[in-house]
Amino acid sequence: MSRWGLTIPLTGVPLTAHRELVEQLPDLGYTDAWTAETAGADAFTPLVLASQWAPQLRLGTAIVPVYTRGPGLLAMQAATVAELAPGRFVLGIGASSPVIVSNWNAASFDAPFARSRDTLRFLRTALAGEKVSEEYETFAVSKFRLERPVDPPPSIMLAALRPGMLRLASREADGAITNWLAASDVPQVRSVIGPDVELAARIFVCPTEDAEVARGLGRMLISSYLTVPVYAAFHEWLGRGEALAPMHEAWAAGDRQKANQVIPDSVVDELVIHGSVESCREQVRSYVDNGLTTPIIALLPAGGDPFEQVRGLAPR
Structure with missing residues (x-):
């Protein structure tokens, strides 16, 4: 149980x-x-x-x-x-x-x-x-x-x-x-x-059944957490390295807004239940x-x- x-x-x-x-x-x-x-x-x-x-x-x-x-x-x-x-x-x-x-x-x-x-x-x-x-x-x-x-x-x-x-x-x-x-x-x-x-x-x-609200919140959390090196390495090991690469590139360039925008919906939906x-x-x-x-x-x-x-x- x-x-x-x-x-x-x-x-x-x-x-x-x-x-x-x-x-x-x-x-x-x-x-x-x-x-x-x-x-x-x-x-x-x-x-x-x-x-x-x-x-x-x-x-x-x-x-x-x-x-x-x-x-x-x-x-x-x-x-x-x-x-x-x-x-x-x-x-x-x-x-x-x-x-x-x-x-x-x-x-x-x-x-x-x-x-x-x-x-x-x-x-x-x-x-x-x-x-x-x-x-x-x-x-x-x-x-x-x-x-x-x-x-x-x-x-x-x-x-x-x-x-x-x-x-x-x-x-x-x-x-x-x-x-x-x-x-x-x-x-x-x-x-x-x-x-x-x-x-x-x-x-x-x-x-919430408003997927855009949930994904917007999820994107902010994901870009804040998954850009931390240990979490980046974790998701590389899990197989999301390619999907998250644009986020990491934008984050490294200092463009936080773009880092959020380029996270695929599929990744958000996998990691944040809504x-x-x-x-x-x-x-x-x-x-x-x-x-x-x-x-x-x-x-x-x-x-x-x-x-x-x-x-x-x-x-x-």
């Missing part, structure tokens, strides 16, 4: 106003609530609230950057949420991007694969309650031990796009979290991590049919009541 997740908080909805909806999620069929961390709410605070509003939900971060907190602080925050949601918290970590890490948080975006691997290994030991004194490749920790270890320790999942990171997630983490892929891409990702590893993905859903609520729900289900374990719906604002849209997107 697949899980069914929702990204919180919803765009434009105050954090405290989510209580009514979050309390309803388990009865609607949602199993998970996940957060993200860019420049809005941090990844942990919404989950603290959700842990008290809906104790049945599994809670996860997708993702927390490995650079923007020290290793010890990251372990402390994870242990705190795990204490509030015993056995129901998943710590999703990942490299993030140079914009978030360097431009916004004044940290060096160096050796992302090694930093992710080292942070994963540190967290495994620290969240088990052990004292950590270790010289990792990308950082060192001396005599750190959590004052409030949790039992059981939280699961740890790794943000992964291409084979190297996907194999690391399969080998050393409790699963992989991916992003910006089509339902038809899931088998390719699944073939790398194997059949028995949890695979989660944030899926962008724009519940249509009626019923159609959107079935398109999310197609990811599960193709091998995704945990779809995480990210609701895009397209007019209408977002709470009603979330209710309509619940699994049937």
Whole structure:
């Protein structure tokens, strides 16, 4: 049985106003609530609230950057949420991007694969309650031990796009979290991590039957995200290099408007679900049919009541 997740908080909805909806999620069929961390709410605070509003939900971060907190602080925050949601918290970590890490948080975006691997290994030991004194490749920790270890320790999942990171997630983490892929891409990702590893993905859903509105929003998101080098390489691996080449050329030339315009409709329709609520729900289900374990719906604002849209997107 697949899980069914929702990204919180919803765009434009105050954090405290989510209580009514979050309390309803388990009865609607949602199993998970996940957060993200860019420049809005941090990844942990919404989950603290959700842990008290809906104790049945599994809670996860997708993702927390490995650079923007020290290793010890990251372990402390994870242990705190795990204490509030015993056995129901998943710590999703990942490299993030140079914009978030360097431009916004004044940290060096160096050796992302090694930093992710080292942070994963540190967290495994620290969240088990052990004292950590270790010289990792990308950082060192001396005599750190959590004052409030949790039992059981939280699961740890790794943000992964291409084979190297996907194999690391399969080998050393409790699963992989991916992003910006089509339902038809899931088998390719699944073939790398194997059949028995949890695979989660944030899926962008724009519940409107006005295709041009949905595609306009989708194009802005795609040009913002898929021009980031790691996502560009991901889609090259998935086979969209040629389709996205005009976008990359326009973006590199500084023509943001043209970069949006030259993204093919077919690519937008693959990566951003739109249509009626019923159609959107079935398109999310197609990811599960193709091998995704945990779809995480990210609701895009397209007019209408977002709470009603979330209710309509619940699994049937």
